[in-house]
Amino acid sequence: xxxxxxxxxxxxxxxxxxxxxxxxxxxxxxxxxxxxxxxxxxxxxxxxxxxxxxxxxxxxxxxxxxxxxxxxxxxxxxxxxxxxxxxxxxxxxxxxxxxxxxxxxxxxxxxxxxxxxxxxxxxxxxxxxxxxxxxxxxxxxxxxxxxxxxxxxxxxxxxxxxxxxxxxxxxxxxxxxxxxxxxxxxxxxxxxxxxxxxxxxxxxxxxxxxxxxxxxxxxxxxxxxxxxxxxxxxxxxxxxxxxxxxxxxxxxxxxxxxxxxxxxxxxxxxxxxxxxxxxxxxxxxxxxxxxxxxxxxxxxxxxxxxxxxxxxxxxxxxxxxxxxxxxxxxxxxxxxxxxxxxxxxxxxxxxxxxxxxxxxxxxxxxxxxxxxxxxxxxxxxxxxxxxxxxxxxxxxxxxxxxxxxxxxxxxxxxxxxxxxxxxxxxxxxxxxxxxxxxxxxxxxxxxxxxxx
Amino acid sequence: xxxxxxxxxxxxxxxxxxxxxxxxxxxxxxxxxxxxxxxxxxxxxxxxxxxxxxxxxxxxxxxxxxxxxxxxxxxxxxxxxxxxxxxxxxxxxxxxxxxxxxxxxxxxxxxxxxxxxxxxxxxxxxxxxxxxxxxxxxxxxxxxxxxxxxxxxxxxxxxxxxxxxxxxxxxxxxxxxxxxxxxxxxxxxxxxxxxxxxxxxxxxxxxxxxxxxxxxxxxxxxxxxxxxxxxxxxxxxxxxxxxxxxxxxxxxxxxxxxxxxxxxxxxxxxxxxxxxxxxxxxxxxxxxxxxxxxxxxxxxxxxxxxxxxxxxxxxxxxxxxxxxxxxxxxxxxxxxxxxxxxxxxxxxxxxxxxxxxxxxxxxxxxxxxxxxxxxxxxxxxxxxxxxxxxxxxxxxxxxxxxxxxxxxxxxxxxxxxxxxxxxxxxxxxxxxxxxxxxxxxxxxxxxxxxxx
Numbered sequence: 001x002x003x004x005x006x007x008x009x010x011x012x013x014x015x016x017x018x019x020x021x022x023x024x025x026x027x028x029x030x031x032x033x034x035x036x037x038x039x040x041x042x043x044x045x046x047x048x049x050x051x052x053x054x055x056x057x058x059x060x061x062x063x064x065x066x067x068x069x070x071x072x073x074x075x076x077x078x079x080x081x082x083x084x085x086x087x088x089x090x091x092x093x094x095x096x097x098x099x100x101x102x103x104x105x106x107x108x109x110x111x112x113x114x115x116x117x118x119x120x121x122x123x124x125x126x127x128x129x130x131x132x133x134x135x136x137x138x139x140x141x142x143x144x145x146x147x148x149x150x151x152x153x154x155x156x157x158x159x160x161x162x163x164x165x166x167x168x169x170x171x172x173x174x175x176x177x178x179x180x181x182x183x184x185x186x187x188x189x190x191x192x193x194x195x196x197x198x199x200x201x202x203x204x205x206x207x208x209x210x211x212x213x214x215x216x217x218x219x220x221x222x223x224x225x226x227x228x229x230x231x232x233x234x235x236x237x238x239x240x241x242x243x244x245x246x247x248x249x250x251x252x253x254x255x256x257x258x259x260x261x262x263x264x265x266x267x268x269x270x271x272x273x274x275x276x277x278x279x280x281x282x283x284x285x286x287x288x289x290x291x292x293x294x295x296x297x298x299x300x301x302x303x304x305x306x307x308x309x310x311x312x313x314x315x316x317x318x319x320x321x322x323x324x325x326x327x328x329x330x331x332x333x334x335x336x337x338x339x340x341x342x343x344x345x346x347x348x349x350x351x352x353x354x355x356x357x358x359x360x361x362x363x364x365x366x367x368x369x370x371x372x373x374x375x376x377x378x379x380x381x382x383x384x385x386x387x388x389x390x391x392x393x394x395x396x397x398x399x400x401x402x403x404x405x406x407x408x409x410x411x412x413x414x415x416x417x418x419x420x421x422x423x424x425x426x427x428x429x430x431x432x433x434x435x436x437x438x439x440x441x442x443x444x445x446x447x448x449x450x451x452x
Numbered sequence: 453x454x455x456x457x458x459x460x461x462x463x464x465x466x467x468x469x470x471x472x473x474x475x476x477x478x479x480x481x482x483x484x485x486x487x488x489x490x491x492x493x494x495x496x497x498x499x500x501x502x503x504x505x506x507x508x509x510x511x512x513x514x515x516x517x518x519x520x521x522x523x524x525x526x527x528x529x530x531x532x533x534x535x536x537x538x539x540x541x542x543x544x545x546x547x548x549x550x551x552x553x554x555x556x557x558x559x560x561x562x563x564x565x566x567x568x569x570x571x572x573x574x575x576x577x578x579x580x581x582x583x584x585x586x587x588x589x590x591x592x593x594x595x596x597x598x599x600x601x602x603x604x605x606x607x608x609x610x611x612x613x614x615x616x617x618x619x620x621x622x623x624x625x626x627x628x629x630x631x632x633x634x635x636x637x638x639x640x641x642x643x644x645x646x647x648x649x650x651x652x653x654x655x656x657x658x659x660x661x662x663x664x665x666x667x668x669x670x671x672x673x674x675x676x677x678x679x680x681x682x683x684x685x686x687x688x689x690x691x692x693x694x695x696x697x698x699x700x701x702x703x704x705x706x707x708x709x710x711x712x713x714x715x716x717x718x719x720x721x722x723x724x725x726x727x728x729x730x731x732x733x734x735x736x737x738x739x740x741x742x743x744x745x746x747x748x749x750x751x752x753x754x755x756x757x758x759x760x761x762x763x764x765x766x767x768x769x770x771x772x773x774x775x776x777x778x779x780x781x782x783x784x785x786x787x788x789x790x791x792x793x794x795x796x797x798x799x800x801x802x803x804x805x806x807x808x809x810x811x812x813x814x815x816x817x818x819x820x821x822x823x824x825x826x827x828x829x830x831x832x833x834x835x836x837x838x839x840x841x842x843x844x845x846x847x848x849x850x851x852x853x854x855x856x857x858x859x860x861x862x863x864x865x866x867x868x869x870x871x872x873x874x875x876x877x878x879x880x881x882x883x884x885x886x887x888x889x890x891x892x893x894x895x896x897x898x899x900x901x902x903x904x
Contacts, residue, residue, distance in 0.1 A: 164626065173634075174616065177734050181633030182625075282629050 001026045001120065002333075003154035005139050007129045008032070008161030011104070012300030012317035014111035016158055018062040019325045021118040023333075028152055029115070030127040030141055032161070037109045047191060048222040048230045049107070050075070050099040050209070050311035052399040058318035061325070064114055071106050073223045074098035079208045080368050085263040089208070090368065090377060093396045094384070098207070099311060101222040103230075132157060132171035137295035139167075156335050157296045160317075163286050163305035168298055172288070180288040185307060185358075187217070188244055189234045191278040194268055196227025203267045204229060211364055212261050217242055218365035219261055231264075234309075234365065237282075244280055283307045285354050289347055292339035299324070304350030309361040310398060312405075316353045319402065320346060352405035356398060356412075375430060376419055382434075383419075383441050391415075391445075418444075453478045453572065454785075455606035457591050459581045460484070460613030463556070464752030464769035466563035468610060470514040471777045473570040475785075480604055481567070482579040482593055484613070489561045499643060500674040500682045501559070502527070502551040502661070502763035504851040510770035513777070516566055523558050525675045526550035526659050532820050533664045537715040541660070542820065542829060545848045546836070550659070551763060553674040584609060584623035589747035591619075608787050609748045612769075615738050615757035620750055624740070632740040637759060637810070639669070640696055641686045643730040646720055648679025655719045656681060663816055664713050669694055670817035671713055683716075686761075686817065689734075696732055735759045737806050741799055744791035751776070756802030761813040762850060764857075768805045771854065772798060804857035808850060808864075827882060828871055834886075835871075835893050842897075843867075870896075 002025045006013045009031035017027045051059075051072055059065040076098045077091040092099060115121050124141075130149075131140040138153045159167030172178050197203055202223065204210055210221040210229070217235035224230060238245040242260065247253050253272040257265040265271065286305040291298045300317030324342055331337040367373040380393040394412030397403045403411075422428070426440050454477045458465045461483035469479045503511075503524055511517040528550045529543040544551060567573050576593075582601075583592040590605045611619035624630050649655055654675065656662055662673040662681070669687035676682060690697040694712065699705050705724040709717040717723065738757040743750045752769030776794055783789040819825040832845040846864030849855045855863075874880070878892050 169621075169625075173621075177636045179635050181635070183631050183633070184629045 005154040005157045007159045007167045009123050013160030014115050016321050017115040017121050021121050027121040029123040031125050032128040035125045047104045048101050049104050049314050052099045054319040055315040058322045072100035072102045075209045079210045081212045097400050129166045132167050134294035134296045159298045159302045160300050163301045165302035182284050182286045184284045187236050188282050189232050190280050192231045194229040194231050200227045202227050213365050213369045215366050291343040306354045306357040310357045312353050349405040352409040457606040457609045459611045459619045461575050465612030466567050468773050469567040469573050473573050479573040481575040483577050484580040487577045499556050500553050501556050501766050504551045506771040507767040510774045524552035524554045527661045531660045531662045549852050581618045584619050586623050586746035586748045611750045611754045612752050615753045617754035634736050634738045636736045638688050640689050640734050641684050642732050644683040646681040646683050652679045654679050665817050665821045667818050743795040758806045758809040762809045764805050801857040804861040
């Protein structure tokens with residue numbers, strides 16, 4: 001029987017195990033941590049992810065999409081909370097299009113359990129990867145409880161051990177001509193759990209992603225099933241009027257929320273008491289190339305860790321599985337051919353999803369509350385309504401199609417310039433009548449093939 | 453007695469030991485390799501470095517410049533070898549200004565021997581750094597011969613263990629918010645030793661750096677004391693008409709040299725026989741930040757490894773010693789203050805020397821044979837002759853002053869645009885009379901403070 005090793009039983013590793021099992025592989029997964037399913041998980045510990053089209057596609061390919069849909073809450077748009085406590089709603093796409101809030105812990109636990117239903121798949125916990133023999137496909141392991149060293153040889157090895165991949169550090173990084181970078185952004189984040197009302201109902205609208213955009217920083221909130229919201233504050237560490245370093249004690253935190261998020265503060269006047277429940281964490285973009293060498297391939301965050309602002313980290317990792325599986329078929333499991341094509345076609349998309357993520361931080365924290373951006377969005381939505389099969393706004397290309405990320409990025413930025421120019425040329429404003437806008441859109445669409 | 457640990461007895465480590473000894477430190481140097489001075493070193497094994505102003509300044513500060521001058525050959529300019537075997541000479545600076553060819557092995561051996569004359573300095577060979585406790589200043593070592601593990605605690609630790617610094621990989625890289633990148637350029641290099649004539653004389657002019665610029669690639673030659681030249685071919689690995697991958701056998705090598713370096717080929721018709729004497733090597737730019745943490749500081753290539761095209765790798769590392777020593781005095785050996793200021797002022801210069809190095813590859817392999825560049829150089833030299841205390845060409849700022857690299861880079865590029873514009877505006881050509889040029893220069897200098 002064909003043998004595969006997966007390093008890391010996170011989201012991508014667990015899903016990839018399902019694909020490999022489907023292809024007839026005996027799969028050994030080695031996970032550094034203990035089995036998370038055996039631990040008490042408080043709701044407060046969970047962080048939320050947004051599953052979108054690419055994620056669902058990959059889950060459906062192995063027949064488990066519906067199982068995961070049971071633990072997913074649709075979010076059809078953004079609810080913008082302004083400083084004066086007024087709110088505005090911006091749909092993400094056409095009617096019915098949504099991204100889905102899922103708990104990271106829950107989806108991971110489910111994926112592991114489903115993977116283990118395959119008799120030839122086994123997850124070994126507390127087994128830390130300490131090295132990889134890339135040429136011979138040997139993974140060297142150390143049991144974190146007993147200290148016992150062991151090794152596992154297989155036909156092919158996948159490193160899905162995340163942004164700080166041990167397999168990558170130990171196995172790949174000292175290879176000649178291995179390009180690598182880890183760059184931290186100047187901003188960090190801290191999570192805050194906004195609990196449900198006493199009767200279990202939600203304190204904010206449920207099926208939407210809440211944003212408190214404040215220019216250089218922002219607070220967001222994603223719904224959980226129990227009526228709570230997982231909120232995250234993204235902000236510079238230092239060097240700004242509002243930054244983590246300036247929030248030195250409970251009083252600072254309280255007055256910060258009172259001043260900059262007054263409506264949120266009303267919902268959670270004891271926010272300062274929850275401040276220390278979650279650590280202050282940093283955010284990095286990690287790029288590398290090649291992604292494969294000998295018998296090892298990096299997948300997911302191990303290959304292209306990104307910042308979370310487009311909600312695409314998991315989706316991109318899941319798409320790696322779709323793509324790699326299609327290449328297994330194309331190349332009849334000739335792994336050297338599969339690896340070569342995988343990194344060639346996926347690397348530009350890994351780079352693009354990182355660029356998109358960085359770009360979307362500025363959209364979320366700043367642009368969403370800018371009238372010029374709102375007008376641009378309105379025009380884009382209208383074009384996409386009038387020409388639904390020909391025009392895709394950037395957000396939709398990324399979240400509701402599997403158009404390659406690099407194409408979405410290029411086309412999205414190109415479109416954005418055209419629309420900005422269009423608005424300027426025709427002096428379009430919020431008060432321009434809709435029929436006038438429609439006429440201009442038809443005219444634009446007829447003459448400008450670039451936006452098609 | 454104050455205790456310091458240095459990891460790596462290379463060029464920077466050995467020189468830094470001299471500075472620390474001068475400041476009254478007991479110095480332990482741990483070197484992974486065996487003592488190079490005990491090994492048979494063939495001339496062919498040596499690679500050459502160019503010592504320039506910053507290097508001499510740092511050597512002179514500890515009183516050993518004259519000792520090193522004994523093994524240095526001045527190179528006053530570039531000799532350009534065109535495809536048609538004609539030659540052109542371009543001085544590096546004003547009369548008497550030179551960079552100096554030294555053998556890496558020889559200078560390193562000398563620095564180690566001088567360092568060891570201090571009774572409180574000890575070099576431990578075959579001791580590989582396997583980890584560093586940054587907070588407590590403990591270096592963990594493994595003897596490469598016996599496998600024996602040991603540790604050394606000291607007041608302060610310096611990692612001068614080169615581009616692939618073990619101290620950096622093990623101690624710094626997994627620190628939260630440690631930015632890091634290693635990026636290989638698409639070109640590699642291979643050395644070739646051009647032997648002396650039978651009577652010991654040089655086959656090419658001695659006191660010059662020879663370049664065979666060929667657009668996308670180049671061959672260079674630096675003189676050795678024994679009449680030989682260390683030649684280096686820099687070229688893309690793949691994807692070009694002329695690249696390393698296309699030189700598959702002796703016949704390929706021979707016909708390559710015959711076609712693209714005909715005058716060199718005449719001097720060394722058996723070049724293909726020497727082809728395998730030196731390995732094909734890769735070239736990378738390594739950037740990181742911070743450079744210091746707890747009791748550890750990265751210096752030299754461990755902090756800012758660059759490609760060799762401006763001949764500044766060693767000089768910049770030696771300048772690190774000058775700067776760090778001046779900060780020791782300024783902050784009265786308060787290491788936390790010294791480290792903070794060191795990385796703050798040196799990091800932008802580390803970045804700049806890397807940008808300068810990349811930029812100068814294009815100058816060396818391509819621009820030097822471009823008439824427009826030659827004219828620009830001629831004008832620059834003339835300005836610098838007329839206003840020697842006010843105008844410094846870029847090459848001179850980098851090689852013959854200790855103007856900060858970042859200032860040289862900015863000012864150099866700014867000047868370059870002004871001169872290009874000046875040539876264009878006044879339709880200056882090779883045939884413009886010198887007195888006419890002088891008049892225009894005086895006019896330019898009077899009205900444009902930007903170039904002063």
